[in-house]
Amino acid sequence: MATTRDRSKMQNNSNSTKAQSSYVQGPLKWAIAFTASLGAILEVIDTSIVNVALTDIQATLGATVSEVGWVVTGYAIANVVLIPLSAWLGDVFGKKTYFVFSMVGFTLASVMCGFAFNLPMLVISRILQGLFGGGLLAKAQAILFETFPPAEQGLAQAVFGVGVIAGPAIGPTLGGYLTDSLGWRWIFFINLPVGIAAVLMAIFFLPPDRVQGKKNHQKVDWLGIILLIVAVGSLQTFLEEGEQDDWFNSQFITTLAITTVVGLVLFIWRELSTKDPAVDLRVLRHRSLAAGSVYSGILGMGLYGALFAVPLFAQGVLRFTATQTGWLLAPGALASAIVMILLGKISTKVDARILIAIGAVGTALVMFQLSNITPQTGTEDLFYPLLWRGATTVLMFLPLSLATLGSLPKQDISAGSGFYNLTRQLGGSIGIAILTTLLAQREAFHKAMLLTNLSPYNPETTQRLNALAGAFQNRGSDAATAQQQALTSLDQLVNLQAAILSYADIFRFVGVVFLCSLPLLLLLGKGGAGAKAPIDH
Template sequence: MTNISSSPNSKAELSPEAFAGYVQGPLKWAIALTAALGAILEVIDTSIVNVALTEIQATLGATISEVGWVVTAYAIANVILIPLSAWLGDFFGKKTYFVFSMVGFTLSSVLCGFSVNLPMLIVARILQGLCGGGLLAKAQAILFESFPPAEQGLAQAVFGVGVIAGPAIGPTLGGYLTDSLGWRWIFFINLPVGIVATIMALLFLRPDAKKRSQQRQPVDWWGILFLIIAVGSLQTLLEEGETEGWFDSPFIIRLAIAAVVGLFLFIRRELRVKHPAVDLRVLRHRALAAGSLYSGILGMGLYGALFAVPLFAQGILRYSATQTGWLLAPGALASAIMMVLLGKISTKVDARILIGMGAIGTTLVMFDLAQITPQTGTDNLFWPLVWRGATTVLMFLPLSLATLGGLPPEDISAGSGFYNLMRQLGGSIGIAILASLLDRRQTFHRAMLLTDLSGYDRETLQRLEALTGYFQSRGVDAAIAQQQALETLDRLVSLQSAVLSYADIFRFVGIIFLCSLPLLLFLGKGGRGAKAPVGH
């Protein structure tokens, strides 16, 4: 992966043969920006809708459970397409497929904005998710194919800014657009960016090689079907599990069975067929296998923490969507700055050291966030969220290099698809676990607090007397004042139990990162000229 094309025009334009060499001069940075725009569009649209669900529900006349499918439909379609992106890129051509995905994502975004009812919006979101899945994995693969190992750090930093900052930018942008222009503009905003990115892709990405023999290879329809069943069922289970009561629901049980059976049939099929839709054989590279697993853990921390903080801000601190977005913005900025700084040295330092520093740093940040109280405010959250943004980058960028940087050229696309799939699934698993944990721990803490509040406890009686006296001093009847005092005390218990449950999930995320450290032993160094370890 180090030879440069020897054609006369190699300094200006790369040979169309796949992996014939690396791009030279300013063109490679134009390619990096093009890939980054595609990734940013996809990642932001994962979270931008969340803050607008109430407005969408009111406009389209949907119930809370129905409008949730606006998010779920996108996520399911997204994770189904990510592992197929390598095969689709080889079948249709990498540039053709990337441009098609960009155009499709842009047009489906416009369709979302013009939706007149909920079914139309859900169908448009499915199309958007299918096209977005192609953007994310192919964007990263394009960078690895275009930049030499010595410059991979900066190239992946450009890509990583969007992936890391996107989940924080999404709610900020979504809240602002929803409050000022209406929810439809969270989709229309993709139109100008999508047009620019499409033009850049047509101009700067290297032309596809014409491999008619490869296009005549049979399509692995059974593999695609089993993948849809396995990943689609798993993603739906994760999205709907908490709402349906997990395995108390026959629907969730059926999804779990479908996911297990579909996964078994998918793996069995892909390891036997000559031309699989998803090449699972790339997992023979030990660094890819370990790095993909770590990517899932990173997804849990990246999306899980960003799931908890907005809920705490809006549920406990009573922030608006816009205020919550601004709360997350400094952390996103810290990620962008750290990404650029780290990009310059990441290929010169053992990736495992940087990842370990990031995991330990993120653990400390999570334990710091676990010290929250009902009096916690913006000032208390500012620095922990800034450090969270910085320490996450210490894991994200080196992990990409350690996992994918040493792969042979022919395995990069498949490896990138699997790596990004694990991060997306890790995020979904993390959010599902944390949502369930948040609910269960709140019930636990409430029960524990209520055991300390009894009619025989002197401190409780004194607090009730003080509250009753306060309401009576405002002209309220004694009986009503006592009832209001009891209701106030109940709200205080609920508030305290909620705060304690948020502290628990922050602590849980920190412990997960601490327990992930042994995986570093299986990763590659990720530095210049790194080779991917192969398992035996």
């Protein structure tokens, strides 16, 4: 009996040693972590860095508001199309080769953006930048999961998560500073030295590609790739352009919606029926990935939705400049980075569902606090809520990554990571589309409600108009001009109050979404606290 126990113990030790040896050892693994994360950080920052420079770009290149919007839309569409294909491309060309190729392409495309002499060239360059960048985000996370053993996944994913969480806040800060100081072209040129450093690090530090044998010679699923481009590209365009074109009142948007549904159905059928799919949807058989991807979409809605609403409120209502808005978001980004590193040390020891629940409730409370905004709200009123938002969001992001991907077999990590990152990106786009529409609708509603109380027969309205007209007359205006100025001023006050009330509704909506997402946690695994080491086949 003792002999059997000893043999069993020796066998377990042998398996454990074998599993451990399949991961990178020593300082090299941290060099790999920093290299992979640097590529992801560049991609995420470039998603938002251009937003604050659109007005300058429009003026320089002589574009309309709708035309310059494609500088953002083109990047987003290309990004979401490539993310699910990144696993297949990594298998065909090799993970290191594909990552280096994507990094080189992203850097060169950034330079092309900086040198763009007209809008078409800038949009094409941004599309190329999005195509190359899509390979960096999902591939970086997959590289980390394949490099670090389960016990160290928390810290490794924390390094990656710092960029993904803080990037949307760093982007406007950096973009505003560069645009105001050096001009909008430098928001692209700044990628050149960082990109060169990332390429050199990837060449030196990333492990060489393994020979995949038959996998490298599998058939290319061209039909699946075309259907993916049609479906996801149409969906992203639908989300980006819907509000501007009044949704289904536009034939273009309606056509995009139909194309999206038909394309997705055909794409799913194709990928599940072919032997060599471009996107392996069969990885969704893992319950942790399926549930985690759904929650990732909700996280994307809240993360990018809140970061979308705050700058709009700061610039549209508080009249902040791009640089001031960036600095408003900076403390939250710093809080995210600090909490991410601290959480990385304990996340593998605590049930992920508990951490995610704390983060969701905490973020919801922050959103409800932000909904108390008034015309007198200033930087000091937003400082602590945004600081706490940065900290609580991390409590969802890092544990969710571990709970979703940590227990997947090694051969499914790349495909799983691509799908997981895709849902977060699409969740962000869906969240922004919903919030944009909701913002416009609620603003119109509140304005109508406020105007019902404004009437020439209402003594309070008459008294307010007379007070305003008297103030303008004291400044030198004649009676007729003062009366017109008073009406204009009152209209501006109504618009301001309607805008504030609509933003309050937006913040409350995001808070409710996070609270309603809590039941989904029952479908997740324990993550770092209960995940087994990935199986290496």
